[in-house]
Amino acid sequence: PFHPFRNLARTKCIEWIIRHQDADGIWGGIQPPTIYSLMALHHEGYRLDHPVLARCFHALDTHWSHEVDGCIYIHASESPVWDTLLSVMAQLDCGLEPGGSDSMYRAIHWLMDRFVEAPGDWQVYVRGVQTGAWAFERANTWYPDVDDTAVALTVLARIRRFMKDSSAIDRAMSIATGWIEAMQCSNGGWAAFDRDNDSRLVTRIPFCDFGEALDPPSVDVTAHVLEAFGLMGRGMDDPVVARAIQYVKNEQEPEGSWFGRWGVNHIYGTAAVLPALEAVGEDMSSQYCIRAGDWIAAHQNTDGGWGESCGSYMDDSLRGKGESTASQTGWALMALLALKADKYRKAVDEGVRWLLDRQKKDGTWDEPQYTGTGFPGYGIGKRTNLEKAAEELDQGAELARGFMINYNMYRHYFPLMALGRARKWLWR
Template sequence: MSVFFSPEFTMLSSVLENSIQQLLDSQMSDGSWKDCFDTGCMPDAQTAISLYLLDWKDWQWIEVLLTRIRKAQRLDGSWGVYPGDHGDLSTTVECYYALQIYNAWGESEDQKRLAQQFIQKRGGLRKCRNLTKIFLALGGEIPWSWLPSPRFYLPLFFKYSPIDIEDLVTFTRLHVPPMLILSSLQYVACPSGNFFLKELLTDRQKRTVLRTTMYHSVNWLKNAAFRRCVTWMDEEQEADGTLGGYHSSSFLWVFAKLALGYPRDHPDVERILSAIRQSLYQDIEDDFYHQQTCDAHIWNTALAMQALGSCGILTNSMTLRKAAQYLLAKQHRIPDRLMKNKGKQLGGWAFSSNNTCHPDVDDTVASLEALAPLADECAEAWWQGIDWLLSMQNRDGGWSAFEKDCNQFWLDWLPANDMKRAMIDPSTPDITGRVVEFLVNHKILSCWDARVRKAIYWLRNHQEADGSWFGRWGTTYIYGTWCAVKALVVVGIPSDDESLRKAKGWLLSIQMEDGSFGESCQSDLCGKYVELSFGLPTQTAWALDTLLYLYQLEVEPRIRQRLWLAAWRAARWLLKQGEKGRWHEEIPTGSGFPGALHIRYHIYPKVWPLIALNHFQKCFESVKRAPMKGGEQSVRPQTFEYVP
């Protein structure tokens, strides 16, 4: 049976229409999309713990967090950071602690016992990550001496130190100062003085846990570097009191304020907690609740606009105009206090709606791409964004997510660092590829521009030996390869180029028998591609889009045929999985910190399959219309047989 008569492809148009309508229906009244930014149970547990330690009795908020924690516990008693990870010690300890302090196990005593066994088998509380141990020390469950000495980080605030707090990547530097204050003052916030985790300690460890009240070390408070740390934190606060919109750093800053002598009923405390509560995601219909580490409204909105724009939704539609107004209102106007010595300019966008001081490259590219159809109408904002984007190119030719030339790799070896990719922000293939594709595709720079050539040189030099590229912010090699290949194609790299030849071979080799693509979060930990046993809509969409870019560039008929068949199989799988234009996936396809934080963007199955299938439909129609030249070998898909 010819592919033109394959049952799945007869419903391609209707699937696209349904998917478009689903996206339109989920737009909020302010023009944004507010789909969940899901990082698992870790932020739910940290929030529940923090509210207890602050004696904040918002039971409606607390109960939904505890409900989600209970539902997420696995049969072996553990909690994990992604499905199939065999459990994570720190996340399990945090979830266990949250249920313990509220006595919220219910009738799940067996599950409680299993959790205890899992924690003890993995090494106990002392083996947890530092962020987890900070929450335990705040509750008085472990001594502060179990954490790295604050003296490791104090030089970041020395006046003439060779390293500075600005040398760290944004999300880490917003956590370090409150951690420094808390560990320096050894603050304990527990309101009741109860032990909740004593059954997880050995007898020797119990003797070392000294219950202390807050005290101020005169030497620390008189220290000029310490005072600079406090001043720096005050300057970094957003209007709503949070630090970059991140809930974990904001909670730590609340505790740091209390350690510095603020009363618990201080207006700043209530302001920060109110802002954090705004990031509680609630889907009453599906009975799903999650304390987001921050919201993803800007990223979501930019992607939704791109998806709708790619499908021909006109720029004068009310939907896109409201979304554009939302994005334009969120463009950064960086205060003068943050301009000094940071090399930052006006014009970028951040990830979350309440982050007004820390723009990032990925969200700026996404927002500019979304606003491209309206570039003439918002020319000032458009060119400000582009100027900021160009200013962020690193000396090596690539682009990073948050910082410029933040690549002092030795910082990863600081004793207090216990998470991968938490200290610096080097150039990455996914960010570099996305920037180059945007700049060249919209004719902002030509493919011969020195900045583009330098970026392409960097990309080609950072291809993996197997032909893939690493993706820092998506999982992992499928994502990075998608971003890099699009950039190489757009700048006109020929199809027989060695980089593209290797990329084609790798991508074709990892396609599953059913046509899908699926990559495990384990890839991020192993530093090499690890296949799932099943496909994911988001990753299949990325791979399909990549195949189509390669197909459109290819000139050799045999390879062109093979690329088309692979794309056809991927598109067929997507259509089978989303008959009504709806796709769902439980596996995270976003990366935060490998093995510690993996991200499931709830909007991804709404936008990426839609974009890829719309691209496929355009190629499909052009293939059907393609005339045959005399003596030429056919590359049209009628030559392929339909396999159910």
């Protein structure tokens, strides 16, 4: 058959792939596009020792893999920016200040070095806006995300007063704030990587059978933006904040919880929202806030902790139910602590006791469970009608189309945040 534009199309594809390689040699900061890019380039005649491929193999041989029992495991992704931000936040919640910790200053300088000002694919939907954001990974400049950027603003807003010269931080915060505002979706919420990237047409492609093809707004990302803006002095009367709060209210489940897009699941979503509402000055005795707190309290396990199975993404009856974990107990505690309500004092006491009783001698916690969410496997990137989804998606509670994550640091910094905040409230 005659294909006059095939060679041109292949050339354009190769150019795009090479142009989008991260500085460390990976693509998109995640394993699937990296593997597919290697396969595509090798199929097009690129030798394994070609500089583009060699750079990728070097990354896979170093910081993108680890050895266990003589076997090499390639990471699905990496999260140094995310982990560093949340580790600093945990230290701040526990009352530590940069003056007494050189490591905190070093962490902030490291984070500032990863401030992304290069162009990215988000500009397909958002034009004429200055880049200023953070990515999840160490070198992913093409795809910075709103979630990391919002948490970065939260950390920097809390720590800037300790810096002798905060001019670089102030500049980054100003640019990042403008970037986030430009990324607000038409319904008032924020997605992770794009604005209004929610057309379901692409999900109808027959081979669209893994993960998420779309990036619609999510409550947890929106909540992190609200929390950041609140700490920067913006409140309920701010039009950007008001639109986001209305989106959050619209997304609340009838029983009071919120869906968690990037963490398991309704415990994560609800725990993101309540501290955010407190930060922007919401009346935490409002009915919708108390309904959320009641939902959290009602799902406390008999051992005092909280847990939620990944299966809750395919079975509504599993919402808020599962073996207690350190990270999910930390989330639940932070949700209740944001309400500042004495009615939850017993639940808070028992949750704190659960964490203290299970803390190891070295100060850490164990957590074999997966509490991080990459892709629920819906294809559309947001909560869905599970009665229909079970038939259409061909996956059950095992999440065959999904991608769940065991973050090695979640079990440490989230409990520390909760304990630090609990100490402040209990000692008030």
